[in-house]
Structure formats: C-alpha cells, structure tokens
Amino acid sequence: MIWALLRILIGILFIVSGLEKIINPYQNFLYVIENYELLPVSLAEVVARVFPWVEFITGIFMLLGFWLKQALTATLILFGIFITVVLQAIVRKLPVVDCGCFGGLIHLNLQTVFLMDTCLLIITSLLVYNIGKTRSLSLDKLFDN
C-alpha cells in the first residue's frame, strides 16, 4: 500500500506543479526558464507552453496508476531533467534565487530543490523496482488479463 501511496503523492505533486503553470500566464514560467540560461529564446517559448502539460498529464497518469510503466518512465525522465537543470545552475553560480518549480506556490532555493528531486528520483526508481506493489490501487489492474 505504501508504494501506491508514494505513487499517488508524486502524481499529486506533478498535477499541482503543472496546473499552477498552466492556469497562470505562460510568461511566468518562460521567465523561470530564461533564468537558467540553457535554451535559446524560441525553444524556451515552446518549452514554457508545452512542459506544464507534460508535467500535469504525467501526474494524472501516476495518480490513476494508468499506463503505469510509461508514467514511471516519464517521471524518471522529468526528475532527471530537473536535477540536471538545477545542478548546472548551482555549478555555474547563476543568480537564481527561487527555482520556480511550483510557480508562485512555494519558493525553494536551488540546493533544497536539488536534494528534494534527488530523493524523489530514488523513490521513483524504487517504485519501478517494486512495480507489482506500485500497481495497487491502479486503473491498470482493471486491464490485467
């Protein structure tokens, strides 16, 4: 049961994070992306519009336990991206005070986010390893032959 609950919590995290960015003007998230100085302007604009939806839909599928293997893979990739982006900002000593991960909801510094995302990556890896238990309380179980 604990594995399913962890899966659901991670799903809720992505849903809240994605929803906050979708509801508010995309320019807020665009500004966050620009602060990390990784992407050219045109690509940053595309990412600012599309990425929140990716987060949100991944969260929905994690919450529901639907297409769970794919959702867990997407979650691992997303955490990998977050860790890479934050780590490069720390190493390059970029003047990013607030990670902007949750829009205006929560303000976290880069070091805190790095630790948090690393823990969540480990938890997600364990969810994959224990996928049988992770599939408790999931829609996927309805499609088991």
Added chain:
Amino acid sequence: MTNNSKSKITLLVVVVVVGLVLGLKYGVEYYRSKGTRTSITTRTKGEASAKIKMTEFIDFQCPACAHGAKYIKSFMEEHPGLVQLQMKYYPLRTHRHALTSAIYAECANQQEQFWPYHDKLLQHQSIWKTMNDARPFFDKIAEEVDLEMEKLYSCLNDPNISEIISADKEEGASLGIRSTPSYLINGKLHVGIRALRTELNKYLN
C-alpha cells in the same frame, strides 16, 4: 477489459482532463480581466498619446527591475513620445526591504517626487539591499530629492499607503503576475527584461 478499451479510456481521460483544465484556465483569465483597474496614476510618465502603453509591476529590491529601469529610461530617451509608462508596486515577500522601499516610494509620490525617488532607489539598490535596516538610507534619499521630512514621516505611518501598495499587488496577482519585473505592454504580459526588449523592439520595426 481489452487493450482496445484501454486505448479508448486513455483518450477519454486525456480529453476530459485537458478540457477541464482549459475551461478552468479561460475561466480564471476571464475573471482576472474583470478586476483590472485602468486608472492613470501620478506614477506615470510619457505622453498619453504614446503608441506603447506600458505598466510595470516593480519590486524595488529586485535586481532585474533595476536593469529594466535603466533600459526603459534609455529607450524612452532615444524614442521620445513612443512610450507611456505607469508604475505599480509588487513587493515580493522574499525581499526583506521590498515593502519598506515601496512605502517610501509611495510617500515620495504623495509629494510628487515619485520618479526622482524611484531612480535613486534603483540606482543605489546594491547598497541598501544588503543592510539590516535600510530606512536611514531611504531617509537620505528622501533628503536628496528634497522631500519634506515631517510630511514623509507622517506618511510612513499612514495605513492608507500600505493599502495602496496592497491594491497594486492584488491587481498584479489577479493578472497572474508572480515575479518581477512584469510588464503589461498594450495589455499583453511580458516577464523579465529579455521579453521586454523583444517586445519593445517589435514596435521599432
């Protein structure tokens, strides 16, 4: 259940969820647009007939706001008559002197010295932002721009001033603003200096 059913349910889930979120998004945008105040305040400079109507939501302790202010000042000097700029307050909780600096700026505004005070606040931002108590520095700026100090001190204790700042911040929040500097340029939101430059340059082309 079959895999075919699974695909259909997937499509249903995605369509319903995306539809709900888009409905929520446009509902929130509509609600926000109703709350926008359009009154021109004394914190405005430039011609009323200017092609570019810009409202900046500012936090005086925000470094990007200081850079943005320099850019806007030189842009307005190079292209006179093109921009009308209105300032609104958006002090961020993460900046310890943001609210105090906004209060001082509004009190300067009450004595019709908003712009000189605004310029000096941003010019010396790197000095006062590191202070534990920036008020003596803000008092010094007030003297430099020839504010009447008794009126200033009385204003600093006036609860109406905080309400003016809160009203600006609530308006910004209702428009979906989350960080500074944020610029409304002819009704469209742009966040940060890069976005500001890109948008203003469009009007030159």
